[in-house]
Each structure stands twice: as structure tokens, then as C-alpha cells.
Amino acid sequence: MKRRLRLFAVFVAVAVIGLNPLIAPVSTAYAINGESSQQDLTAGVTDSANNSNLASDSASSASTGSQGASDNLAEEEIDSSVALDGGSHVSTDSYQYLYIAYPQLPVGVDQVIAFATPNDSDVIVDATLKLESTTGYTFLVKSSAVNTNTAAFQFGKDYAECGYDLISITYHLQGDDAEHIVDLMQCGYAFDIDASAVADDDLVEDNTNASVYYSDDSGNAIQAASIGDALVAANGEQSLSLASTTVNGAYVIALDPGHGGMDPGAQGNGKSEADLTWKIAVACKVKLEQYGFKVVMSRDQYGTYGGNDFLYRVQRCVSQGAQAFVSFHINSGGSGAHGAEVYAPTANGSSYTQASVELAQKVMNNLHALGLSYRGVFQMELGDEFAVIRCAREQGIPGILIEHGFISNSGDVWNYFSDAGCKRLGEADADAIIAQFPRSSWMDYSAVFDADYYLKNNPDVAKWANNDNDKALQHFINCGMAEGRRGNEAFDVQSYYNEYPDLRAAFGTDIVRYYEHYATFGKGEGRHPSGCASIKGMRTSLGGTDYSAVYDPEHYLEHNADVKGCYTKKVGALSLIDDAAVLRHFINCGMAEGRRGNEAFDVQSYYNEYPDLRAAFGTDIVRYYEHYATFGKGEGRHPSGCASIKGMRTSLGGTDYSAVYDPEHYLEHNADVKGCYTKKVGALSLIDDAAVLRHFINCGMAEGRRGNEAFDVQSYKNRYTDLQIAYGNRLDSYYLHYLTFGFYEGRSGAPFSNDELIMGVSFVNFDQMAGYYLSKVGMGVYPSDILKDKGAGTIIEFCKTLIAEASFEGVRPEVLFAQVMIETGWLRFGGNVSAGQCNFGGLGSTDSGVAGASFDSVGIGLRAQAQHLKAYASTDPLLGDCVDPRFSMVKRGSAQYLTQLNGKWAVPGEGYGEHIALIARELSCYVG
Secondary structure (H helix, E strand, O other), X not given: OOOOOOOOEXXXXXXXXXXXXXXXXXXXXXXXXXXXXOOOOOOOOOOOOOOOOOOOOOOOOOEXXXXXOEEOOOHHHHOOOOOOOOOOOOOOOOOOEEEEOOOEEEOOOOEEEEEEOOOOOOOEEEEEEEEEEOOOOEEEEEOOEEEOOEEEEEEOOOOOOOEEEEEEEEEEEOOEEEEEEEEOHHHOOEEEXXXXXXXXXXXXXXXXXXXXXXXXXXXOEEEEOOHHHHXXXXXXXXXXXXXXXXXXXXXXXXXXXXXXXXXXXXXXXXXXXXXXXXHHHHHHHHHHHHHOOEEEEOOOOOOOOOOOOHHHHHHHHHHOOOOEEEEEEEEOOOOOOOOEEEEEEOOOOOHHHHHHHHHHHHHHHHHHHOOXXXXXXXXXXXXXXXXXXHHHHHHOOXXXXXXXXXOOOHHHHHXXXXXXXXXXXXXXXXXXXXXXXXXXXXXXXXOOOOHHHHHHXXXXXXXXXXXXXXXXXXXXXXXXXXXXXXXXXXXXXXXXXXXXHHHHHHHOOOOHHHHHHHHHHHOOOOOOOOOOOOOOOOOOEEOOEEOOOOOOHHHHHHHOHHHHHHOXXXXXXXXXXXXXXXXXXXXXXXXXXXXXOOOOOOHHHHHHHOXXXXXXXXXXXXXXXXXXXXXXXXXXXXXXXOOOOOOOOOEEOOEEOOOOOOHHHHHHOOHHHHHHOEEEEOOEEEEOHHHXXXXXXXXXXXXXXXXXXXXXXXXXXHHOHHHHHHHOOOHHHHHHHHHHHHHHHOOOOOOOOHHHEOEOOOOOOHHHHHHHHHHHHOOOOOOHHHHHHHOOOOHHHHHHHHHHHXXXXXXXXXXXXXXXXXXXXXXXXXXXXXXXXXXXXXXXXXOOOOOOOOOOOXXXXXXXXXXXXXXXXXXXXXXXXXXXXXXXXXXXXXXOEHHHHEOOOEOOOOOHHHHHHHHHHHHHHOOO
């Protein structure tokens, strides 16, 4: 038999043919056997009644009927050739094996494919792999390494996400000018690049724990130092099986529901063999998995399987780690033939053939116990074997074929082939497999278990086991490890879990795997069995991204008790922090919730400080963590220290609104806006400054909201009558005018101050007012000779009366005083109005010589003027009788500010209100 490389996969050590130590969670290997075919087989066993020949007829399956009938074997059970079907397929001597590391290749990870030529003496010079994507592109990949008759291809890290079919391998041999081509098109060899397939960073990048194995002459697994060593070993005298070298340690079981696809198998009594074998296999699978076995099924319930698919089922299952192969069938023959029979290879001194015979006997005994007739256990001679038994033997694993009664016998059908009956059959088979491969045989537990220690420290177990060491081991395997019990003094599983992040990445919180790993590999690797009280090396990277700049798992757990509680698995006295799950929580939830991942990085500060990031990411807070982790730290950006938002936007669409808009002022004076555009994320407050600016532009200006301290739109509107005529009450137009023209024209957007108001309270007194008057005009100007008969012979009396009349109606006395001085020329008169009229505001006077109104006294004249000012400045009713003859002619409330008197009291009145304000301001500041 030709030597071939096969892969050995246990726990975290997965054998991979490749240049780099890749970890392949699931690998696919195909092996083609070059041995000659045996078209006709003859069973080497007979029953007590008859010695029936087994023919190659594919119409029925084998039996040895008590009536002497010659029951026939189906092709699936007798054909020993492994030739591929169809003339267009690869011939049996095209290559020894083909290995695909990743049937589902994660994005960004290299694929590894290896193959060997048929002859061990070949020396490959070069090799080229041709493959084609499902999108129609063709790729040629040169071999990455060659060693004698083996070659490996490493590629695909930068390939697109889709499917890839292997087309051919072309190679040249040393001393041979011919070009050799292996046609793979009809074989269906393929792989997919899938974004959902995840290659763990800790296991793929810079991994030192991956291992490549070959087997020595005794079948023991030996670790190779490199791929070169493994390839050399593969071409030596060794043959490495994916199965464990200790057959009694089988724990990955392949179940083969016979027939299926295009081959329904035997038919009879309304039943189909393929359906029955599926039901039996499923029942067996359920029970085995409950016990702890990993089960590999050779086929799906439904699918398109060729008529010769059975030739490849063993190889398919071995490529998935199978360590024993059990094929389920239903017999057929004469209607009188009934009962069960089991086939195994002849025991030849090897552990796997011996285990096959023992397993077959256990199965037969269990089926007989169910009531099926005992037809026997048949050891098949070399060369006269069923295909699946031969293939299992060639792979170096136990393999049996079970015939669970006769589909042609109504009694067997009635008693055993209902759904409930199939379940009983499958569970009986499972019981036999469990008995043959008990968990205690899967490995040597001495590194983690000592019976005396276990019984002493677990009195409940001691009572149950009656201090029996074997029962103590049984409890430890079946229950104790899963409960986190300590098996001996040396090994502390909590410490082992804590210390090794590579194991946590491989096993998660499946605590049983840690015991098994130490017993099988860890002790030999020199790993520490105890002494680590706290978890080490918690993960900070996922999917190629290093989050350590924003994430410290210890800090995250310390400050997020809910996360720690959720992702700490309690197993007995153990506390297993699932650090991978904690990291995933931070990535998938914590960042979106604004949680702080470490001491250094404050996402609120990062948001506040950098307006360029806010412009790019808005309030998508996750992007800020990602940016700092990926770019920001390297750019030297500050991770913390900014308590308030900086650089809020004042420009949009090419327009700078800063002359009328200050975001801090706008937010401070518009609580509704601040509330609307402040996103609360956990403890974070994310002010969306771009949205605030848009609100001001789209709503605030139209509503007349004040955007900053400097610009008051109402003042701007009231101050400029030309703008009022142009824009009316469209307030947003005043903002835009100021931005576009007013600012550059020197117009004032400042709010009116109190000294520009007509109405209001004053603190000016008559002495101050009189003193100011005299400071302006001196003595002798005041018309005392005229006004003494009108009630104010002195300036003091005049000022007292003015303050009283103005204050009575709520007009500011300094405003009334200033207007009197402007209208009368500081009481000099000289125009159309004379002093004796007591008309100090020119009420009714015109430039055409009309003198206007006359009043009986200084008090009434000042009262009329104050009432006229109030008519302009307020809509409140007069407090006294109206003495202003023109009061009804004024549009009430049309001039609250002095500048609004321009064009109203005085026409054209340019600067009129400003002049009044100037005098009033000087009077207010006068101190004598």
C-alpha cells in the first residue's frame, strides 16, 4: 500500500501542510489509493447452515440464509476499487493525496493546499495549481514549497470573497522533461472565502502552538519541527492517520447511514434502506453525543450522491477527525431470512482491527438482546472486504458494517423498522460503541487525577463509589471535570484556565477541555499546572484590529460589574472569565453605550476636542473609539483632558455665520435646542454642533432667535427703516443682509441698550439736570421772565416739573429733557414756536410757519410732550387726562427706541434719535 500524508488533529494542535503554522478548525483531505481492484470478493466466513458465496451482483445485499438461498451483496458493500467514476475523472494513480486546509477560508487568511505524486521516488521540480473563482476568474499559483514527491501551495490572503474550484495541478519531475497534469475538474474539490468564517488572531498570527505531525513505524504520532520535516516524513516509511494512534482512545466516531442520494439501497415491505439507516444513525448520534463523543456523519439526509459515493465516505470522515467508522445497513434476501449480522476486518494483530472485531461483537450482542436473530460476526479476509471496511483499515482506524435485520422479512420490518424501532437499534449500537470506547480509555488522566486524592476530597463521590478507584475515575470523567472538581494535588484547572490565553481562545469556558489538554499535551509541553491566581493575557484584538489603545480588560471588568457578572461562568468553585466574550461585549455593545474601556482613553474628551472627527462621524460614538485605536494614537491625538466641546461649527455651505452666530451662546440661551441636539449615550453628552448650526440656519433665524451676544435681529430691524421696507417681518433676511452687506457697510447689529429706550426708570435728579443745562448754556439763557408766569421761573423749577411729568407716564426724564433741548435750542426758541406757547416739543409746528399747539403752563406743555412720546413708545394707556392734541395721530408702540423716532417725530429725521440718546447719555453721566 502506498504511503500517504494524512493529518492529525487533536485539541489546539491541528496538523497543517503549509509554510506557516496555520490552525485549521476543519480541514479536508482526499486520498486516492493505488492498490489493484478486486472486482469479485468471496466471504471467508459461513454460518452453521450454509457456506454461501458473496457475488458482485449489485441487486441485493449479502446474507447467509438458513434455507440455502444465495443472498447477494450490494455494490456499495463489496466493491474494493477506489477508482473514480467516469472516464473523464482522475485516474487512480494520479496522486496520493490532496489536502485543503480551509474548506471555509476566512477573509484575509492564506489557504494551504498540498498534494503528493503517485510515486514516492518522484522528485518534484516545480508545480502550479490552477483554480477558478465562481465569478469567472482563473488563477495560477506556483508551489510555495516542494520536497521529493510532495508540494504545497500557500495563497489567497488577498483573494475576493467567493467560491474557488480546483481545476488542475501541473508539475515537472527531476530527470523528466514531460509536463504532468492532474485533472481535478470532475472531482469537485473546492473551497469558499467567507467573511463569516473567523480565524482567531491568537491562533493564526505568529502562532507557535500549531503543530505538524507524522507517524513513526509503530503508528505513534511524532511532532515535526517544520513543514519540510513533515513532508520528508510523509515520504518515508511512516503513515500518519488523522485518527488517534491509540485506538482505544477513539472519541470521534464516524456514522455512515448506508446508501442515500441516488442510491436508495434495498427496498421491501414499503421501506427504503437509505431512510432506515438514516434514522438508526441519527438515534445513535444523539446518544453518543450525550455521552461526549464527537460524531461525524458520512452524508446528509438528503443530497446528491453518486452511485459510488461510498468509496469516499471513509476519507471524508477521516478528514474531519474520525477515529472509528460504523456503517449502517439493512439486509435483503428471501422472505424467510431474518436477523442481524456484523462485519469487521480480520484481526491481524493491529490494535484497530482487534478493536473492530471487539466492537462488532458488542454490537451483535446488543442487537441480539433486542430480539434480533444472531447471524454472527464475520471477519472479512484481506482482499475480500466491503469497501468501507477496507478503506477504514487502510486509514488505520476501526471499521465495521452492521446489517440490522432484513427489509425483505415482514417480522423484522414490523418489530424493528418503525421510527421507535430504529431508535432502539441506534441506541443499542451507541451502547456498544460506548462500551468499546469508554471515556476512561480516551486518554491517560493520571496528570489530572489521583483516585485517593479525589475520594478523600469529595466525600459525596466516596460514598457513591464506595471508595472504589475505578468508579471514582468514572465519576471524574463523566461529572467531576464538568463540575470543576480538583482531581489531584498537582493540577488546578482554575489556574490552568487563567494562565493560558491560547487555550481560552481554543476552548472558551468548556472546562473539561482544559483537563484533557493538560493530560494529553500540556504536561508534556511543560505548562504550569497551578500557581496562577488571576487571569492573564486577556484578549485585546479581534478581527485584525488591536483595541488595546481604548480597551484594557481588567479596567473594563472592574468598572462594569454587569459585564463581569454576565461573562463570568461559575462552575462549582471556579470563576471562568470569558475574556473573548468580554472583548466582544466591548466591541459590540460597550463602545455603542459609551463605556470607558481603559484609564487612558475618554471618548467624551475625544469627541469634544476634535471637530474634524465630529464632521466625519457625527454622533456615531463607536467610530471615535475605532479611530483612536487605529489612527488617533499614532497621530498623537489626545486621548483625554477636554471637558467641553471645542471648535463648534459656524460655517455651512460656504457661508460663515460667525458674525451672527456663536454656538456656545446659542446653546446657553436656547435650552430646547440644546436638549434636542444633545445625544445621551450612557454617561456621555454628545452635542451635535453641526445639527445645532443647521437649526439656527433653518429655524432659529426665521424665529428671530439671538445667535450671539453681538447681533440682535430686532435691533437691526428697528434701527434701519430701509431694511424694514425691503424685508418686512422676514427676520431671516435681516441676518443674511447683515452677513452679506450690513457688516461691511458698518451697520450696527448690536442690541439696543437701555439708554436708547424711551420708556423706563431714571435716576437723574433735578439738581443734576439743572447743572448739566447750565454747563451747556451758562447763566442768562433760561427764559425765566417768560416762564415765571407759566409755573417755572427758574431752571430748577423747570427740571423739577419735567421730571415729575415724565415719570408720571413712565417716560425717561433724560429723554424728555434731551428732546426739549433739541426742539427749543436749549430753551432759546427762535423758530416758529415761542417760549410763551409752552410747546417744548414742537407739537403741530411745521416748517411752513405753523406755530403749533400752545399750552397754559410749563407743566401741561411738558405733560403733552411726555404723552406724545408714550404714544410712540408704548401701547399702555395714559395715566392722566390726555392733553396731547396729536396723541390719536400716532401709531401706538411704533417707536420703542429713540432711533425709531427718525422719520416719525422729525422728518426726515436722520440722526434725530441718536442725538437725543447722546444728550440723555451725557446727562446721565454728568456729576457737576
